Amino acid sequence: MTNGKVYLVGAGPGDPGLLTLRGRECLTKADEVVYDGLVNPLLLRLTKAHAIRTCRVEGPDGRRLDQAQINAMLIALAREGKQVVRLKGGDPYIFGRGSEEAEALLEAGIPFEVVPGVTAATAVTSSAGISLTHRDDASAVAYITGHEDPTKTKSTIDYEVLARFPGTLVFYMGLHRLASISQSLIAAGMPSSTPAAVISRGSTSRQRTIVAPLSELSERVIAEKVRPPSLIVIGDCVSRHDRLAWFEAKPLLGKRIGITRPDAQADPQIARAIELGAEPVLMPTISIEPVEDWSEVDETLSRLSEYDWLVFTSVNGVRALLGRLWELGQDVRALSHLKLACIGPSTAAVLAEYHLRADIVPDEYRAEALVEALKHDIVGKRVLLARASRGRDVIPSELNAAGADVRELVVYRNEDVESLPAAAMAAIEAGEVDWIGLSSPSIARQLASLLSGDVQSMLGTKTRLVAISPVTQQAAEEAGLPVNVTAAQYTWDGIFDAILQAESD
Numbered sequence: 001m002t003n004g005k006v007y008l009v010g011a012g013p014g015d016p017g018l019l020t021l022r023g024r025e026c027l028t029k030a031d032e033v034v035y036d037g038l039v040n041p042l043l044l045r046l047t048k049a050h051a052i053r054t055c056r057v058e059g060p061d062g063r064r065l066d067q068a069q070i071n072a073m074l075i076a077l078a079r080e081g082k083q084v085v086r087l088k089g090g091d092p093y094i095f096g097r098g099s100e101e102a103e104a105l106l107e108a109g110i111p112f113e114v115v116p117g118v119t120a121a122t123a124v125t126s127s128a129g130i131s132l133t134h135r136d137d138a139s140a141v142a143y144i145t146g147h148e149d150p151t152k153t154k155s156t157i158d159y160e161v162l163a164r165f166p167g168t169l170v171f172y173m174g175l176h177r178l179a180s181i182s183q184s185l186i187a188a189g190m191p192s193s194t195p196a197a198v199i200s201r202g203s204t205s206r207q208r209t210i211v212a213p214l215s216e217l218s219e220r221v222i223a224e225k226v227r228p229p230s231l232i233v234i235g236d237c238v239s240r241h242d243r244l245a246w247f248e249a250k251p252l253l254g255k256r257i258g259i260t261r262p263d264a265q266a267d268p269q270i271a272r273a274i275e276l277g278a279e280p281v282l283m284p285t286i287s288i289e290p291v292e293d294w295s296e297v298d299e300t301l302s303r304l305s306e307y308d309w310l311v312f313t314s315v316n317g318v319r320a321l322l323g324r325l326w327e328l329g330q331d332v333r334a335l336s337h338l339k340l341a342c343i344g345p346s347t348a349a350v351l352a353e354y355h356l357r358a359d360i361v362p363d364e365y366r367a368e369a370l371v372e373a374l375k376h377d378i379v380g381k382r383v384l385l386a387r388a389s390r391g392r393d394v395i396p397s398e399l400n401a402a403g404a405d406v407r408e409l410v411v412y413r414n415e416d417v418e419s420l421p422a423a424a425m426a427a428i429e430a431g432e433v434d435w436i437g438l439s440s441p442s443i444a445r446q447l448a449s450l451l452s453g454d455v456q457s458m459l460g461t462k463t464r465l466v467a468i469s470p471v472t473q474q475a476a477e478e479a480g481l482p483v484n485v486t487a488a489q490y491t492w493d494g495i496f497d498a499i500l501q502a503e504s505d
Contacts, residue, residue: 004031004082006074006105008098010091010117011035014204015127016042017274018118023087026115031082034073038089038229040204042270042280049085067097071104078110089229091119095145095172121170124202124231128209129244132168137236140167146174146181146232163188168235175200175230179218185234186215195238200230203247205254205279211241250277251500256427258283258436258463260443261492265315269437269492276496281433283424285446288316289413291389297324300384300409304334307407308381311341311374313367313395315350317386318342320411322354332356338384339377343370346491365490366469367394371402379403388414390442392471416446431460437495438483439468441475448479466498 007026012018019027027033030049037053044051054070070086077084092098092114105112121143125132132141142165144157162169163185174181175198186192192215200208212220214234247253255278259269263284273280291297301324304310312318325334332354342348342358344365351358360377362369371394374383378399383406385396391414396406419425427433428451436459438444444467451459459465464484467473468491473483485502487494 001079001081003110004078004080004084005111005113006078006084006086006101007113007115008086008088008092008101009115010096010098010119011039011043011087011089012118013090013120013123013202014038014040015123015274016040017271018123018203019043019046020115020117022115023117026085026113027087029083030085032077033085033087034070034077035087036089039087043087045267047085067100071101074101074105075108075110078105078108088117089120091117094119094121094143120172120202120229120231124199124207125170125233127203127207127245127247128197128199128233129241129246129248130197130199130233131237131240131244132170132233134237134240137240138167140165142167142169144169144171144174146171146177159184159188163190168233168237171232171234173229174232175221175226175228178221178232181232182214182218190214190234194234195236196232196234197238197241198226198230198232200226200228202229202231205252205256205274205277207247207253209241209245209248211238247277250275252503253277255279255434255499255503256281256432257499258424258428258433260285260437260447261439262286262288264288272493272496276500278434281424281427283420283428283436283447284417285420285443285450287415287417289415290320291410291413294324297321297409297411298328300407301325301328301330301334304384305337306382307338307384309341309374309378309383309404310335310338311370311383311385311395312347312351313343313370313385313387313391315347316388316412318347318350318354321386321409324411341370341374343367344491366471367392368398371395371398374399375402375404381405383407384409386411388412390414392441414442416449420450428459428463431462433463435499436463436465437468437492437499438465438472438476438481439492439495441472444472444476444481445479448476448481464502466495466502468492468495 009023009026024046027047030047033047033049033051088096194214196214196217197209197211198221210220210224257273257278258281259266260283270280339359341360348358348361360373362373381404383404385406385408389410396408399406465481467476467483467486473486476483485498487498
C-alpha cells in the first residue's frame, strides 16, 4: 500500500477566521484530522474527516502531551494510505513542536507538508491593540517560551540579555511562571515600571487583557483570576493597548449565543456571532432531510407548465426543488413561464444564486405578509407551493380562500433531533449561555421538548430567549419558554439586532 501524506497545519490562535486558505484546503481533503485541545472546534466544520483530539496525560512533571504517541499515530494513519491533517494551535513551528513531528515523519519515510499558521504573538497582540513593533517603541521582537522542557537540567533563557533587549518581549505559555519571569527580568536590570500585559484567550470571545507595570503584573493577574492559554507581552508598545484595543470593543464580547438552526445551515449565524464578539453555541433542534420518496416531486416537476406561480417559503425549499430539477436532467429554463414568490430576502437571495429573480418578496418576512402581497395576483391561477413536511398552513388556506388553486409539494423533511449536543447542554446547565435565538415555531417547541422538565429552572436567570417573530414568540410561550425579546425584523439578523438592543439598554 502506498503511504498517505501528513499535513502539519497551523490553525491560528482561536479565531476560526484566521485559518489560512491552504489550511482550509487541506481540511476539506483530509481523511483523518488529529487536533490539539487549543484548536477551535468550529474548524472541524470544514472537514468530513474522522477527527481525533490529542489529550494530555499525567506524568512526573504534571500533565503533558505524549509526543511520541502522537508521532506514532500520525505515522500509522499515513501508512494506511490516508491523507492526515495534524491541526495545531497557532503555527506548527513556533513553540508547537511541529518540527519534532516532521522529523519523526521523515525518519519513517512519510511524505509531509508544513502549512504555516498565524501565531499567537501576532494575532493576539493585534486583537489587544498592541503593536509589537513601532517606530517610537520597538524595532525588534523576541519570542520566548515560558515553559521550557521539564527534562532540562538548566534553563537556556538568559534574562540579562533579555533585560537589555531593545524591543518587545513575548513569552508563550508562561502564566504559571509570571512572577518568576518578572522578578528575573527586574533583577537583571529591566526597570520595574516597564509596561507589561497578559492577554488571556486572545482572539476569542473570552479575550481579556491585563495591563500593569512589570513589577505589579503578577499580582494583578492573580487578583483578576486570569486563566490560560495566555501570552505575556513586555515593552513600551503595551502602552498603546487602551487606544487601539479594537477587538475588546466588540459589542457582544464575552456573550455566548445559542444557535438553534439546523447544523448544516448555521454558518452565517456562526460568522455573525463571531463578528460581534460573541461565542456561538451550536444547539440544532431540527435537521433538514431529503424526502424519502421523490415520485410525487418528480411527477409534479414534469408538469410545471400547468402552473402560474411557484412560491418558496424557505431557502431549503429553493435548494431542494431546484436541486431535484437538475438531477432530473432539467434546469431553470423549466421555470421560464412561472412567476416566483419568496417569503423573505434570505430565500430570494438563494433563488438569485440560481440566477432567478423573485417577482414578489413582502416587506415583512412572514406567511401573512406573503399572502397579502400575492392575493390580488393569483385569482384563478394555479400556485405550486414548495414546502417542508410540516409547518403552518396559513399560505395554502388563505390563497385558496382568495381564489387560487394551490398545490402543496413537500420537497424536504423537517425532522426533530433526539438531543442537543453534549457541549450545548452542559453550557445551558452551567448557566453559561446568555442568549438563545428561536427562529421558528417548530424550533421553539422542540427546544422546550429537549430541555424537558422545569424549563425555567433549566435556563436559570442568566439565559434569555429571543424570538424571530410574534408567531414564534407565541409558540415558545405556549411550550413554556419565557421569551425576553422579539425581533423587529423577522430574520436571524433581526435576532442579533434585538440582542444588541437589549444589551445596550
